[in-house]
Amino acid sequence: MDILVTGGSGQVGLALQRLAWPDGVRLHAPGRAELDLADPAAIARYVADGGFAAVINPAAYTAVDKAESDVVAAFAVNAMAPAALAEATKALGIPLVHVSTDYVFDGSKTRPYEVDDPVRPISVYGASKEAGEQAVRVVNPRHAILRTAWVVGTDRANFVKTMLRLGAERPQLRVVADQHGSPTAAADLAHALAEVTLRLIADPAGPTGTFHAVNAGEATWFDLACHVFAVAARKGRPVPEVLPIETRDYPTPARRPANSRLSTRRLEDAFGIRLRPWQSAIDDVVEGLLRD
Ligand SMILES: NC(=O)C1=CN([C@@H]2O[C@H](COP(=O)(O)OP(=O)(O)OC[C@H]3O[C@@H](n4cnc5c(N)ncnc54)[C@H](OP(=O)(O)O)[C@@H]3O)[C@@H](O)[C@H]2O)C=CC1
Ligand SMILES: Cc1cn([C@H]2C[C@H](O)[C@@H](COP(=O)(O)OP(=O)(O)O[C@H]3O[C@@H](C)C(=O)[C@@H](O)[C@H]3O)O2)c(=O)[nH]c1=O
Ligand SMILES: [Mg+2]
Secondary structure: EEEOOOOOOOOOHHHHOOOOOOOOOEEOOOOOOOOOOOOOOHHHHHHHHHHEEEEEEOOOOOOOHHHOHHHHHHHHHHHHHHHHHHHHHHHHHOEEEEEEEEHHHOOOOOOOOOOOOOOOOOHHHHHHHHHHHHHHHHHHOOOEEEEEEEEOOOOOHHHHHHHHHHHOOEEEEEEEEEOEOOEEEHHHHHHHHHHHHHHHHHOOOOOEEEEEOOOOOOOEEHHHHHHHHHHHHOOOOOOOOEEEEOOHHOOOOOOOOOOOOEEOOHHHHHHHOOOEEEEHHHHHHHHHHHHH
């Protein structure tokens, strides 16, 4: 059984390829040179000719600040590519498992967001991801959209790697303490994506729709940074002083939601999947990074 994974060089794409899949499952993870996701006709051909049982789409334009001034490119990968994948998978009657983001929400809610809460993106990245969700939802009924958040792992650029790098260079870091979210390890998300994909393939009458998939618990970026350095300190690494600051004291091109905590209730109810607390997941990520 062949499964197409887009974005195979990304955090989540790599984590998917490291999983132990059941015997008989073959992942295909074409790189940008083989499949350019900014080219919808290429996507249509690749899926039509591939003989896939399902498609998993973790590829995205993820540079949140850069997207503010690179709107067309962000929408090409985050909105048009999912639209093309939805059309191509629908034509074959196969499931599309798509990955989206907490940044579709505006952050004004004071409790964790449920799947059906209204979306209102406040950044270009968030808007482009929302458009991608809509295309998937309306085109291929055999879909699962997993919204995740604050994804970190041992690959690529991410907040944890940035903290460890800056922490080794500077005596003091200033980190925002008024944005609340759901830190998530790429490896844990990959497990959830794999389970959902196999279920959709095996059970055409099974659950479909939109779900939140994040590690349990909640944190601010400041909390996350403190946790990272607590692990680093246990491993005997030098750690900086970490100061909590407000968003207004860390200006960025893109606005970010003040609250984007995601409730995972629906994923648990539909698939029986619950990701472990983020602290344990981050311990594994930091220990992995400090081993390298
Ligand atoms: N990172 C995060 O904090 C969060 C991510 N998400 C979502 O999770 C998913 C996975 O994110 P993550 O793994 O971190 O992303 P990464 O930035 O690590 O990886 C993105 C992947 O998409 C590929 N890609 C981008 N543009 C193209 C293109 N034009 N053609 C082909 N491939 C392309 C990249 O390829 P290349 O190596 O060539 O650049 C890379 O493999 C995304 O849908 C993202 O929106 C949701 C919430 C949080
Ligand atoms: C480096 C740094 C960042 N920050 C702040 C800026 C920002 O508010 C927050 C996180 O910064 P980052 O740029 O790492 O994270 P950001 O790019 O906002 O991460 C987002 O990526 C996309 C793809 C998603 O879908 C989201 O779920 C989310 O993970 O930390 C500090 O306060 N101090 C610092 O030294
Ligand atoms: Mg970023």
